[in-house]
Amino acid sequence: MRSWHVERIASRFIQLVIGLIFVAGVYTRNLSVVVNALLALAATFLPAILRRDWQIRLHPFLGMWLTTAVLLHAIGMLGPYHYIHWWDHVTHTLSASVVAAVGYTAARAIEAHTDAVHFPRQFMFVYILLFTLAVGVFWEVLEFGARLAAEAAGTEAVLVQYGLDDTLVDLIFDSVGAVLVALFGTATLSDTIDSLTERLEQTRP
Structure with a gap:
């Protein structure tokens, strides 16, 4: 499987998870979770925008690098920041x-x-x-x-x-x-x- 295809699948999965985190934040009325999930979700589209609109060549690893970083931050707002040192x-x-x-x-x-x-x-x-x-x-x-x-x-x-x-x-x-x-x-x-x-x-x- 080509690395670009792997990155696309991984990005969609990460966006889905962050979307679920956003829904959890709305359901629990947790403003910090909602705001951080929205920002994280927006960041996951950045690699595609750079490639499409700015013609910047990004290694597939770089796209997954960024999206993984924002995913872990969004998950952290659900509780790991408080309970996992x-x-x-x-x-x-x-x-x-x-x-x-x-x-x-x-x-x-x-x-x-x-x-x-x-x-x-x-x-x-x-x-x-x-x-x-x-x-x-x-x-x-x-x-x-x-x-x-x-x-x-x-x-x-x-x-x-x-x-x-x-x-x-x-x-x-x-x-x-x-x-x-x-x-x-x-x-x-x-x-x-x-x-x-x-x-x-x-x-x-």
């Missing part, structure tokens, strides 16, 4: 690896597109780590802001934040995801980088 670590590592891949792909495509930018090979490791941590810090700020807004409005928080210790642990696992991409994931992204560079070339006057 390592669930948050897994989702942060996987999500951070997606962020790292995006940062690396964008940087390499821009570097290939213009002579004004050059990233030394030794610097890329540091760049991937710092980019991922910056996004991770932004996400933690969003979680903190969502909690404060929910407390002020007297409603349930859409994003869950457990305090400073939890934030520091989350950033550690964000770093793990970034390091994994820097060490092992860059080769998988080469074709995507080439197609993104081609897309940038089309924007030249």
Whole structure:
């Protein structure tokens, strides 16, 4: 069975599961489950949109990589985040690896597109780590802001934040995801980088 066909089947299955999670959130009137399921479901369509509308070549593994990350997050909102202590670590590592891949792909495509930018090979490791941590810090700020807004409005928080210790642990696992991409994931992204560079070339006057 071709890898593209496997990805399509896996994506449809993941979308079905997330759809069921959304229904569960509506049935239980759990706003955080509903909102996160909707966002996760929207994210599962991103690989197809990038391929169809932007002509970005994505390895089938990359599509499943993204959809698996959002699926685990959506499942976590049903309870695993509260009852399985390592669930948050897994989702942060996987999500951070997606962020790292995006940062690396964008940087390499821009570097290939213009002579004004050059990233030394030794610097890329540091760049991937710092980019991922910056996004991770932004996400933690969003979680903190969502909690404060929910407390002020007297409603349930859409994003869950457990305090400073939890934030520091989350950033550690964000770093793990970034390091994994820097060490092992860059080769998988080469074709995507080439197609993104081609897309940038089309924007030249």
